Amino acid sequence: MLQTLLVNLKLHFREKSQLFWLFAFPIILATMFNGMFGNIAESYELRTIDVVVVDNDDWRASPGAQTLVDGISSDADGDHIKADSD
Incomplete structure (x- = not known):
């Protein structure tokens, strides 16, 4: 398993365009989701709805x-x- 990881890392480091998808994209995506949904607990309010049958x-x-x-x-x-x- 470790050998497979090392081989994949070496393959990614050979192509410089792969470094963006390996390192930068997940960090950018996580930062974006944290900005959008980071304070959802403070702004979300749960209310009841009256229903008639x-x-x-x-x-x-x-x-x-x-x-x-x-x-x-x-x-x-x-x-x-x-x-x-x-």
């Missing part, structure tokens, strides 16, 4: 719809306010 015939025909609402519900006891389609 209308209890109609289509809703009752879907077998996993209530399970989905129970899974994403923020209520601890699982109570939901139901609105009729009428």
Whole structure:
């Protein structure tokens, strides 16, 4: 494995244009990504979204719809306010 690494390094050092792709490009790319995404944790804000489910015939025909609402519900006891389609 070490021998393969040494052979590849020697091949890259023979061609000067390969040195850019070997050393400079990864450093430039890492610097660019760090500049773009470096402070994403400070600027990102997580907010909740209110969702309304209308209890109609289509809703009752879907077998996993209530399970989905129970899974994403923020209520601890699982109570939901139901609105009729009428």
